Ligand code: FES
């Protein structure tokens with residue numbers, strides 16, 4: 028892909044991301060009937076949380092923000108168009124506003140709060156965002172950081188052009204885009220050298 | 224590292240912003256919190272005939288539905304600090320689509336939204352009022368939005384045009400565009416002992432205090448406004464909007480904390496937008512390219528109730544030397560919600576027209592567009608002849624052109640496969656806005672310094688820049704400075720808008736630090752000198768004098784509550800620059816891409832080149848959005864915004880913006896703009912870009928596009944220029 032190829036539309040990326048979020052939920056729903064009826068749970072940043080009694084309308088985003096007080100993931104549109112709510116679901120990036128929390132029994136979520144090490148050492152992506160001044164107001168930043176982690180692990184950080192395409196599901200109105208691209212490139216190199 | 228003025232300090236809010244620890248307004252929680260959801264009118268104009276809250280009250284979790292009957296009567300307040308003169312839920316008149324008519328309060332966001340969807344309302348609709356330049360009117364000077372004279376004339380324009388060897392006359396147009404900060408505005412309001420506290424998304428904490436105090440009839444001291452971090456503003460969060468007023472009332476009526484968070488759709492109708500602007504520019508020039516006359520007239524849309532106006536000619540008033548100037552700004556009412564200042568207001572729309580017209584003139588003259596600008600350089604303010612406070616625009620042109628390779632560019636459009644490459648440039652200019660500010664600095668005996676100012680963090684770098692200025696003045700490491708901000712309990716500052724914070728609040732911080740140093744010197748003079756001892760650390764001096772801490776208050780003042788373009792003083796105050804772009808056009812598919820850009824600016828002293836660079840890249844990206852995609856389409860039958868979301872309205876994404884954007888600042892200190900020698904930079908980056916892009920498209924294809932945005936249908940089939 029060259030920088031001048033017509034870009035895939037943002038909504039295509041968003042659609043792909045939301046389908047990816049829903050598809051793996053199916054086998055979980057089709058558990059054998061004989062399985063013991065355990066209370067539904069969801070793992071978030073390593074800790075197990077009870078999903079019992081959940082309002083079925085509650086999105087993963089609202090559940091994280093209102094119930095767990097994990098407010099790193101932001102609500103910028105609530106309809107899958109901005110990426111501010113990006114979290115990792117079983118390691119894949121999803122828009123948390125498009126996922127119903129009640130569908131996530133047995134799954135595992137990583138939010139921006141779960142990226143740094145317990146001793147406070149930042150994830151290489153987080154450090155690279157600071158080093159490259161890759162944000163201004165910081166509102167889109169949790170989503171950008173989580174999306175960047177996935178972009179690198181997906182293998183979509185091979186070139187500047189590739190990063191720009193695969194980071195286009197995360198809007199930044201402050202428009203730190205060139206700095207974000209540089210940060211992702213830098214972090215990808217650090218992670219490839221095993222600094223993660 | 225020298226940590227004072229001019230050092231590229233990394234942002235001090237880095238860690239909290241990359242870990243999700245930074246709390247924005249909607250991230251704050253309190254026990255007993257009620258979630259508010261607004262019911263809004265679906266018609267642009269008419270009356271609310273009936274409203275039945277019963278179905279909403281039947282939704283489990285819904286605690287209360289508030290209608291106009293539950294509202295106190297709000298007192299009239301000036302605009303600003305209120306964003307609009309007429310507040311919602313005071314009568315049954317509908318003045319724009321999206322106007323709130325009821326508030327549903329519930330224990331969870333899900334219940335509040337479900338309730339809002341069930342409130343039964345009936346309306347009687349009148350025909351909407353659409354934008355028409357035919358109905359242009361002169362704005363009333365009662366609104367503070369009208370901070371300039373709508374008309375300005377100097378010299379004899381008809382004579383200048385008659386004498387011209389070349390004339391250009393053209394009309395330009397741009398649609399409404401929304402700010403769309405990534406954070407939707409939100410307020411958490413709570414009353415305690417007759418005192419109101421708000422956690423809110425704001426660019427001006429004190430403005431929200433004044434707006435609410437006026438509307439609610441409260442002493443300002445009884446209102447505390449907190450805004451720790453604001454998720455982008457760009458003008459959408461400058462003044463006091465319904466989320467603040469309605470959250471305050473809902474919390475008062477229910478006796479519980481209330482959070483009112485706008486949806487993205489509500490951002491489109493309750494925070495403003497850059498209005499639709501129609502412009503006409505006429506230029507005359509002699510055979511050598513020197514301007515003989517400049518005429519610039521504009522009409523922008525406003526609402527039924529407010530006189531917001533876009534002074535599109537603001538740039539033309541200060542840009543080029545000319546013996547004759549005739550400028551006018553008018554507004555035309557529509558039944559849309561009120562427009563609002565948006566990065567960059569006034570010069571932003573206006574310089575698209577002026578700088579496109581200058582390019583047309585350069586083409587008519589067969590002159591290099593840069594040489595035409597240089598030939599018309601204004602050595603003094605063309606509108607009133609005053610000297611400039613400082614101006615290094617010639618250097619900005621020259622150094623920017625060298626960085627871009629402007630003089631070496633191909634004269635004919637180059638080809639790269641399907642793409643035709645064009646280059647274009649434009650001048651940039653922005654009014655310097657100034658507001659008084661104050662700050663307090665306290666040195667403690669343990670060596671820590673606490674800096675306090677009510678100012679906001681909207682991402683422009685204030686959390687780094689102000690401690691940087693204090694540390695530099697006191698000669699201490701920045702790690703020892705803690706900034707407390709975003710709170711009306713702290714010393715008063717103006718809004719973080721009009722590109723004013725660094726220069727004005729920064730000057731107050733510098734003043735406070737200098738006063739503190741003077742007080743330390745005074746204490747030192749009273750202490751017995753220890754001969755031959757090395758210079759004593761200030762905190763050691765404090766301890767020796769038996770003081771726990773020492774404070775000083777600093778101020779930045781110029782005898783007025785507000786100043787634009789240096790009108791308060793003897794010198795005209797503007798920022799200047801030049802932007803150069805290379806765009807690629809694929810005429811078979813109608814595609815247009817930004818390949819590279821250089822922005823070169825004469826804007827006074829740069830306090831932090833690192834955060835400043837990000838500001839300018841942001842501005843250029845805003846300019847690209849204006850040029851290439853941004854439009855909030857108005858439905859001609861319904862008189863409302865067609866798409867109130869981020870999927871039907873395009874704003875730039877990462878793939879739109881190349882890495883090759885170079886930012887250059889001319890070495891400059893403005894001795895008149897304040898003690899820092901700094902002016903503002905937040906808005907000028909967005910100025911001129913759309914013209915530079917349109918000029919590059921003309922260079923590439925020979926097609927002159929005067930209607931923004933430049934969309935595929937305008938480029939299809941364009942031949943190589
Ligand atoms: S809030 Fe989820 S994509 Fe915008």
Ligand code: FES
Pocket residue numbers: 161162163164165166167168198199200201202203405454455682
């Ligand atoms: S940093 Fe403000 S929206 Fe991205």
